[in-house]
Amino acid sequence: MMQYYDRLETRDPQQREQELFARLPDQIANAQLHAPTFAQSLRGVDPSACNKPEALAQLPVTRKGDLIELQERERPFGGLAATPVSQLGRIFASPGPIYEPEGKRINYWRLARALYAAGFREGDLVHNTFSYHFSPAGSMLESGAHALGCVVFPAGVGQTELQAQTIRDLQPAGYVGTPSFLKIILEKATELGLDVSSLNKALVSGEALPPNLRSAINEYGIQILQCYATADLGLIAYESEAKEGLILDEEVIVELVRPGTGDLVAEGEVGEVVVTAFNPDYPLIRFGTGDLSAVLPGISPCGRTNTRVKGWMGRADQTTKVKGMFVHPSQVNEIVKRHTEVLKARLVVDNDGTNDSMTLRCEANNTSPQLADAIAVSIRDVCKLRGQVAFVDPGSLPNDGKVIDDVRTYD
Secondary structure, X not given: OOOOOOHHHHOOHHHHHHHHHHHHXXXXXXXHHHOHHHHHHOOOOOHHHOOOHHHHOOOOXXXXXXXXXXXXXXXXXXXXXXXXXXXXXXXXXXXXXXXXXXXXXXXXXXXXXXXXXXXXXXXXXXXXXXXXXXXXXXXXXXXXXXXXXXXXXXXXXXXXXHXXXXXXXXXXXXXXXXXXXXXXXXXHHHHHOOOOXXXXXXXXXXXXXXXXXXXXXXXXXXXXXXXXXXXXXXXXXXXXXXXXXXXXXXXXXXXXXXXXXXXXXXXXXXXXXXXXEOOOOOOOOOXXXXXXXXXXXXXXOOOOOOOEEOOOOOEOOOOEEEOOEEEOHHHHHHHHHOOOOEEEEEEEEEEOOOOXXXXXXXXXXXXXXXXXXXXXXXXXXXXXXXXXXXXXXXXXXXXXXXXXXXOOOOO
16 A cells, blocks of 8 residues: 655645645745845746746746855855844755755755655664765755654764664664665675665665666665755655656746756756745745756656656756857857747767867758858857857757757867
């Protein structure tokens, strides 16, 4: 019999959308009133009108890549936080540095849902190998485990032999951390002859979980599932026992947009993951994670009815440098918008060993030389560089979210 964290997971999809978007106006008003940067970027927006997907899609995207600059201008959170520092529980720092707030609510990062789906239950002892220093990963998983009534051993990173010995001594039921480190611990335990068979489940994140790594860990009798979370947003999506994609968290609205823009991609197409969160302390509206993914059709066989995504499929920030000039995905999209005949395009950057070259490969409903010449002019105008134009068959460009494909080699 299937078990669910709460009733939200099995809502009718239309009901879920209605309930989430009914909450959105209050969150936008909160951001406008208490977060100075959002007050500026959302100036003139009527929160009450933002109660439908198409209205949300018109709002600007704030990207993770903007955070360092924003935070340098206004410490510590770039004017995006709505709660004063004096009322927070913790402040963390991810590489960059990028500072992240943690409020005082139970299950602040909402990881309890992912842990529950991975089989964690009240009374379980959890071996937590995520870092507790600077970055919030350790706290993120610990807060979720405590919300479920679990006991947590704060193992942190490193000290592989000591990790294995502690598991032997304390006999935890579950592990949280990266999958590669779990495999290292298990191999060290085998090498030392330590019994770590108490471990029967794991929730992993922070890196890919390829099939061969999952299988290697399964051989130790451990059921391993993964989740997708960030230090800015908390939980975004999680895997269930069905292992067919990642199911979106019930407390976020997720859109997929064309890299470098705020424009929604077609259903099934790879795009940048853009998240709107309902965190009152850090009300991120249309926050571009920089990660690529795609929506899977249908609902999960496990019975959870929320949208599923394929998981991490690369990075959306494909900015590259050609002949000393930066070229951004947003520039490629600007070129495409100038020519309605172009359906899809990808800028391929290459070299012949000495000179860089750019070719804009276009799917178009018009392949005339005149259009090619006009697009070439747009490339020069927008990128300040010369580029070639090549028409390709409709549907032939890969569905991988790439707007710029840098294939240069320097052997």
